[in-house]
Amino acid sequence: MYNIITDKKEIYKAQLIFNKMLTNNTELFSSSLRFPNFHKNPNGKWYSWNGSKYIPDKDYIDETNVWWSDKMKMWGSIRKDKSLHTEKWRYWNAFGFENPKHNKKLSITTEINFPETGIDGHIAGLLIKNEDGKIVVAHRGHFRNGNENITFDYLEKKTKFQIIDIKNGRNTIKALKVGELQSKNLYTQVRDFVKNVYELKNK
Numbered sequence: 426m427y428n429i430i431t432d433k434k435e436i437y438k439a440q441l442i443f444n445k446m447l448t449n450n451t452e453l454f455s456s457s458l459r460f461p462n463f464h465k466n467p468n469g470k471w472y473s474w475n476g477s478k479y480i481p482d483k484d485y486i487d488e489t490n491v492w493w494s495d496k497m498k499m500w501g502s503i504r505k506d507k508s509l510h511t512e513k514w515r516y517w518n519a520f521g522f523e524n525p526k527h528n529k530k531l532s533i534t535t536e537i538n539f540p541e542t543g544i545d546g547h548i549a550g551l552l553i554k555n556e557d558g559k560i561v562v563a564h565r566g567h568f569r570n571g572n573e574n575i576t577f578d579y580l581e582k583k584t585k586f587q588i589i590d591i592k593n594g595r596n597t598i599k600a601l602k603v604g605e606l607q608s609k610n611l612y613t614q615v616r617d618f619v620k621n622v623y624e625l626k627n628k
Contacts, residue, residue, distance in 0.1 A: 427553035427561060427591045433542035439552050439560060439606055440516045440539060446611045447501040447518070451492040454525035458489055458502065459532045493525050497616050500525055505541070508548065514541040515548055520619045535622040537564055537603060537615070544593070551600055553591055562603040562611075563589065564618070568625060575625070585621050 430436055491500040502519045516539045523531045537550040551563040566586070568575040577599050580586050587602040604614025 426597075427555050427563075427589065429544055429591060429593060430552040430554055430560070431543050436516070436539055436542060436552055442606055442611075443516075443518060443562070444503055446615070447503055448492045449612075450496065451494045451501075452526075454491050454493055454500075456489065456491045456500075456502075456525045456528075457530045458491075458519065458521075459530050491521075491525050491531065494612070497612055498522060498524070499616050499619060500531065508545075511545060511547050513545060515539060515545070516541065516550075518550070520615070522619075522623065534619050534626070535564075537562065537618075550603075551591070552606070553600075560606040561589075562606055562615070563591065563600040564603055566599070566601045568622070580625075584625055586618075 430439065489502050489504065491502045493500045500521055500523070502517075504517050505514060506517050507513065508515050517536065518538060519533045519536045521531050521534045525531060538548045539550045539552055540548050546565075549565045549567055551565065552560060553563050554560050566575075566577060566580055566588075577588060580601065581588050588599055589602050590597050591600050601618070603618045604611045608614065
């Protein structure tokens with residue numbers, strides 16, 4: 426059984442490994458990110474995964490740097506910022522497939538963010554550890570299709586995601602496995618996860 430890592434220093438060390446994975450053998454570009462509109466319902470209102478309403482920036486554009494991997498055909502963007510919903514610090518890791526060499530404006534496929542410390546249900550990314558000390562990157566799997574939440578039952582039966590159980594206090598929660606933090610194949614595992622999210626959103 427996996428437990429959620431909550432220690433600030435341990436999360437920071439894990440994020441450093443994640444940073445190295447994202448930036449090794451990549452090219453750096455300055456780009457504009459277009460946030461995904463899969464939260465948008467037919468009435469033009471926007472919602473986070475937990476149903477709270479929010480208003481995105483104009484045109485959903487955010488100026489930032491991205492690291493592009495020619496080998497993996499994927500970009501990643503890293504920063505530390507405050508969540509708009511909780512005002513708490515988080516490690517923000519966004520991913521997409523458009524080539525920044527040819528596209529100034531890029532669309533985010535998904536984010537795998539981690540809280541700076543503790544447990545934050547508003548942040549989808551999780552760092553978890555088993556009894557042997559193996560650290561795994563996971564995602565809460567909170568995706569929406571218009572007004573509807575996509576259920577874990579659907580994710581398990583209709584998609585390629587690997588669902589794992591995590592101990593959360595006295596309860597057990599389900600999450601999607603992204604990859605093993607210490608694995609040499611972490612980038613490939615992250616890319617496969619992002620690809621599965623892309624396919625889910627484009628069905």
